[in-house]
Amino acid sequence: MPGNTFGERFRVTTAGVSHGPGYVVVIDGCPPGLPLSVEDLLPDLQRRKPGQSKIVTQRKEEDVPEIWSGVFEGVTDGTPISVLIRNTDQRSGDYSEIKDKYRPGHADFTFDARFGLRDYRGGGRSSARETVCRVVAGAIAKKLLAQQGVRILGYVKQIGPLVAEIEDPKSVTFEQVEATPVRCPDLAMAAQMIALIDEVRRDQDSIGGICELVAVGVPAGLGEPVFDKLKADLAKALLSLPAVTGFEYGAGFGVATLRGSQNNDYFVRKEDRPTKIGTATNRHGGMLGGITSGEPIVCRVALKPTSSLPRSQPTVTRSAEPTEIQTRGRHDPCLLPRFVPMGEAMLAIVLADHWLRWRAQCG
Numbered sequence: 001m002p003g004n005t006f007g008e009r010f011r012v013t014t015a016g017v018s019h020g021p022g023y024v025v026v027i028d029g030c031p032p033g034l035p036l037s038v039e040d041l042l043p044d045l046q047r048r049k050p051g052q053s054k055i056v057t058q059r060k061e062e063d064v065p066e067i068w069s070g071v072f073e074g075v076t077d078g079t080p081i082s083v084l085i086r087n088t089d090q091r092s093g094d095y096s097e098i099k100d101k102y103r104p105g106h107a108d109f110t111f112d113a114r115f116g117l118r119d120y121r122g123g124g125r126s127s128a129r130e131t132v133c134r135v136v137a138g139a140i141a142k143k144l145l146a147q148q149g150v151r152i153l154g155y156v157k158q159i160g161p162l163v164a165e166i167e168d169p170k171s172v173t174f175e176q177v178e179a180t181p182v183r184c185p186d187l188a189m190a191a192q193m194i195a196l197i198d199e200v201r202r203d204q205d206s207i208g209g210i211c212e213l214v215a216v217g218v219p220a221g222l223g224e225p226v227f228d229k230l231k232a233d234l235a236k237a238l239l240s241l242p243a244v245t246g247f248e249y250g251a252g253f254g255v256a257t258l259r260g261s262q263n264n265d266y267f268v269r270k271e272d273r274p275t276k277i278g279t280a281t282n283r284h285g286g287m288l289g290g291i292t293s294g295e296p297i298v299c300r301v302a303l304k305p306t307s308s309l310p311r312s313q314p315t316v317t318r319s320a321e322p323t324e325i326q327t328r329g330r331h332d333p334c335l336l337p338r339f340v341p342m343g344e345a346m347l348a349i350v351l352a353d354h355w356l357r358w359r360a361q362c363g
Helices: 038-048 092-098 108-115 128-146 187-202 230-239 252-257 336-362
Strands: 011-016 022-028 065-069 081-086 151-159 209-216 244-249 267-269 277-279 297-303 313-316 322-325
Touching (some): 011 128, 022 128, 038 065, 038 336, 081 128, 151 187, 209 336, 230 244, 230 297, 244 252, 297 336
Antiparallel strands (some): 011 022, 022 081, 065 081, 151 209, 209 297, 244 297, 267 277, 313 322
């Protein structure tokens, strides 16, 4: 199946399905000499894994990675890094009822239209469990970027109508994000978000929201003109994640109501920059012409409500006969809390790829 590899210099390939033996991710292009161990991969995998609180799916997966290649004597050796993550808590029987039914909001029908068959056990290749591979690759990309002074952090900005107040995205800390299971640094709003998620869960429903992602310390000059603009690659990367339906950066759709004199970020002298040039504000979200400006990259993605619901919904069978469907299995009432490390991973993968491209061209 094409479309399973992402990136040019930092290339990530994933394989596996949610109810198979496990997942494999291959990261090609990571420079040699980067200290790397299983312990480096575990923190973000723990943040992504199911069963971590009552507001996420209760599937129990330990998600302990096994590094099979690409690391020698504790450091990367420049060859492809391959990592295996085994599935240990599949309940394929939960999906037997949907073998010949199409779940609303899922890729069941479109996979049949594309390939003429599908793995109905948990969605097969389209399952969000595939993101375990991206989180592994993202952890490696984060470590590579950290050596260049780049810090990446995501958090929940909105759940349903509840919007967090974040005055300065670049000042949000990891400890603030991880202080609550909903991963919202606005503690007062986080409590309301948790209550709302619990409410929709008890109502056998789900709810969507927005995740904000921030990269601080990104040097100016990353990105390519025209088709490989950094903003374009970020959009592709983040929209490739399950359930993401929208992407914006900087002021985003808010620019539609502004005048140019209101939206422009004026250049100023900044003594803490290598070029001594920066901008007084950051409505451009750290990217101008698709190339980084040295200001923090700030972007947001919107996630739809979880499509799998325990309540009955109308649908049709593969032969187009009307029927009802009630999705069994274990599913998140809200995807946002576990999405945060996934979004961080894709942001890191794109930045690592473009940093390696810049290094190859400019030294």
